[in-house]
Amino acid sequence: MMNKRDKVTLVEVLDKVLEKGAVINGDMVIRVADVDLVYLGLRLILTSVSKAEELSGRSPGSHERELTEEDRAYIDKLQKEIKKAEENIPRLINAGSPRETEQGLAKLILSIVELIRKLMEKEAFRRVRKGSLSQVEIQKLGLSLKAVKKKMQEIQAIFGIADEDLNLNLGPLGDLL
Amino acid sequence: MDGLYLYCIRDKTEDPSSFHTGGIDGKKEVFTIIHNELEAVVSRVSLSKFTSREIQKKAVEDLNWIKEKAVIHEDVIEEAMRAAEDGLVNVIPMRFGIIFKNKTGLEEILSRDYVKMRRLLNKIRGKQEWSVKVYLMDSERFELIIKEINEEIRLKEKEMASMPEGMAYFMEEELKEAVRSEANKELETILDALFRRLGEEAAGSVKTKILDSEMTGKTERMVFNAAFLVHVDKVDPFKKALEGIDEDMQTKGLHLEYSGPWPPFNFTNGGEQA
Numbered sequence: 001m002m003n004k005r006d007k008v009t010l011v012e013v014l015d016k017v018l019e020k021g022a023v024i025n026g027d028m029v030i031r032v033a034d035v036d037l038v039y040l041g042l043r044l045i046l047t048s049v050s051k052a053e054e055l056s057g058r059s060p061g062s063h064e065r066e067l068t069e070e071d072r073a074y075i076d077k078l079q080k081e082i083k084k085a086e087e088n089i090p091r092l093i094n095a096g097s098p099r100e101t102e103q104g105l106a107k108l109i110l111s112i113v114e115l116i117r118k119l120m121e122k123e124a125f126r127r128v129r130k131g132s133l134s135q136v137e138i139q140k141l142g143l144s145l146k147a148v149k150k151k152m153q154e155i156q157a158i159f160g161i162a163d164e165d166l167n168l169n170l171g172p173l174g175d176l177l
Numbered sequence: 178m179d180g181l182y183l184y185c186i187r188d189k190t191e192d193p194s195s196f197h198t199g200g201i202d203g204k205k206e207v208f209t210i211i212h213n214e215l216e217a218v219v220s221r222v223s224l225s226k227f228t229s230r231e232i233q234k235k236a237v238e239d240l241n242w243i244k245e246k247a248v249i250h251e252d253v254i255e256e257a258m259r260a261a262e263d264g265l266v267n268v269i270p271m272r273f274g275i276i277f278k279n280k281t282g283l284e285e286i287l288s289r290d291y292v293k294m295r296r297l298l299n300k301i302r303g304k305q306e307w308s309v310k311v312y313l314m315d316s317e318r319f320e321l322i323i324k325e326i327n328e329e330i331r332l333k334e335k336e337m338a339s340m341p342e343g344m345a346y347f348m349e350e351e352l353k354e355a356v357r358s359e360a361n362k363e364l365e366t367i368l369d370a371l372f373r374r375l376g377e378e379a380a381g382s383v384k385t386k387i388l389d390s391e392m393t394g395k396t397e398r399m400v401f402n403a404a405f406l407v408h409v410d411k412v413d414p415f416k417k418a419l420e421g422i423d424e425d426m427q428t429k430g431l432h433l434e435y436s437g438p439w440p441p442f443n444f445t446n447g448g449e450q451a
Contacts, residue, residue, distance in 0.1 A: 010244055010248070011388065011394065012436055013248055014392070015308075015385070017247040017250050017270075017442070018243070018247060018273050020272065021272035021273070021440075022269050023272050024286055026282070027282075028277055028282025028285065028286070029282070029286075030276045031276075032227055124347075125347065125350070128347050135344075138344050139343035139344055142342070143342060143346065145350075146342070146346045164316070164398050
């Protein structure tokens with residue numbers, strides 16, 4: 001019974017002590033802290049972001065985004081992008097040294113990019129279902145979305161960010177994604 | 178001027194003054210203030226220091242400070258709870274950060290809320306709080322299981338294999354979405370069953386907040402967080418039920434963690450006391 005301490009993580013203690021337990025309010029009482037663990041989590045992300053900002057003067061890689069007239073050239077390029085990213089991902093994962101210091105910032109930005117990507121994808125799905133697109137258009141659209149997604153995965157691998165990390169908790173508003 | 182930091186209120190004990198754990202400020206000793214059949218476990222703190230802007234800020238922003246103080250808070254309550262030789266002393270654990278301006282203020286509350294506190298102590302008498310958390314260790318594995326058991330998903334997968342890449346992308350996304358939603362449904366079913374099953378062995382059960390990985394320090398996603406109030410005689414069957422469930426969970430890529438006995442943090446905070 002007494003060995004509980006050894007096994008219990010700090011989070012168990014925080015989980016109980018900060019939000020649970022009886023509360024007494026009154027004229028004679030002072031409350032030191034009223035901490036919500038969810039907000040504390042969000043605050044931690046923001047703290048790591050400000051730290052990461054100091055370290056990164058980097059700009060994101062340039063995206064060759066110009067639309068070529070030739071469908072074939074466009075599709076070809078996307079396919080190459082996808083292949084390149086696909087080849088890169090396992091290499092980056094195996095490198096095993098995600099840039100932890102920049103993770104907070106990357107996580108924040110990628111979460112927002114992921115939100116935009118999902119919105120774009122949703123719109124694309126809507127159009128595909130509506131049947132207003134030609135086969136070629138569907139093919140192009142699908143490849144574009146796939147390329148963006150692979151690029152995302154590549155960046156995630158660089159920073160060591162898992163899919164489920166791509167989210168922000170907005171407290172009472174719930175999760176971003 | 179000194180105030181009194183309150184850790185918990187407990188049943189009267191044989192030896193109310195013996196405490197090894199140091200107080201919340203790292204210096205002052207822990208002692209008790211006795212009121213009839215109640216003991217308030219407290220230590221002195223400097224009022225000017227603990228009401229200072231600096232501390233107020235630390236208390237909501239500085240995780241290291243919070244961790245350090247929260248652990249002391251819990252350690253004192255733990256010692257207060259384990260003061261009896263046979264079994265545990267009934268305690269009403271207080272939330273972190275409650276300070277009385279003076280002894281008179283505390284005694285007034287003890288007197289005013291005496292009946293309420295006695296009733297609360299009686300409610301938890303002979304019972305222990307146990308914590309259960311579940312983590313999703315391997316979401317891919319979990320989704321794989323879903324794929325295997327779902328006919329519709331398998332058919333779609335076959336269809337997809339013959340499509341051109343761009344078109345297959347839409348199918349793939351649709352499929353993933355379907356798998357994810359099926360996986361979530363299945364997860365919910367499993368966890369609901371877990372909550373109900375454990376609840377059968379407990380006198381009280383409550384689901385608590387799911388914590389994100391910033392707080393847990395784990396890469397695995399927390400999917401279940403609950404506390405159970407278990408009668409002393411039921412602790413063994415409760416643990417047995419847990420262990421049985423854990424085996425089943427592991428095959429599905431889920432990991433179950435439990436701990437206890439805790440001071441009954443989750444079963445003594447019914448309604449804030451004005």
